[in-house]
Amino acid sequence: NAGVMQNPRHLVRRRGQEARLRCSPMKGHSHVYWYRQLPEEGLKFMVYLQKENIIDESGMPKERFSAEFPKEGPSILRIQQVVRGDSAAYFCASSPGLAAYEQYFGPGTRLTVT
């Protein structure tokens, strides 16, 4: 099992462009979480998804950010019209189900907005 995969590992975007971050959960896992880590800070929860459903998006900024986890394919975190403040490491985690206590983390995508 290759574990949680994230791509790209590094992404550079200019202000105003769109950023798409992908996350493939571990095999057999149907729950995906996205976290953001700003410089010198801990990980902050953004959104929790199951296949085709957003379960908890209380940590998502109200504008420009969206997430999906389609029936087929990876989960996508999309940031429109990026700004310098979006520069951060974005981590995805997966778990097999609601009752599972452990979340398995991907290596993260480091987004740099120039």
Add this chain to the structure above:
Amino acid sequence: AQRVTQPEKLLSVFKGAPVELKCNYSYSGSPELFWYVQYSRQRLQLLLRHISRESIKGFTADLNKGETSFHLKKPFAQEEDSAMYYCALKETSGSRLTFGEGTQLTVNP
């Protein structure tokens, strides 16, 4: 709202010395507490959870509800323990994790 505080950003000890990484939390319900670790060039991984009450790699952590603390301890630190350690809280009814800011532990030879 729930909150996790790790007061030390950096902690340096010598090999063989005891180490304690502090974690305090605020949460009105009964939380589930975890310690996650990130070794150099590796991804974040679970080290231990309070419910299991087990020792992993010599580390233990006891949940103290009176002091709202979940400190991580090891009696004799090893160089391979050098890593970033995050304390995390999971709410009773939810799945998301609330992380502290992390403590970078360095164990010197």
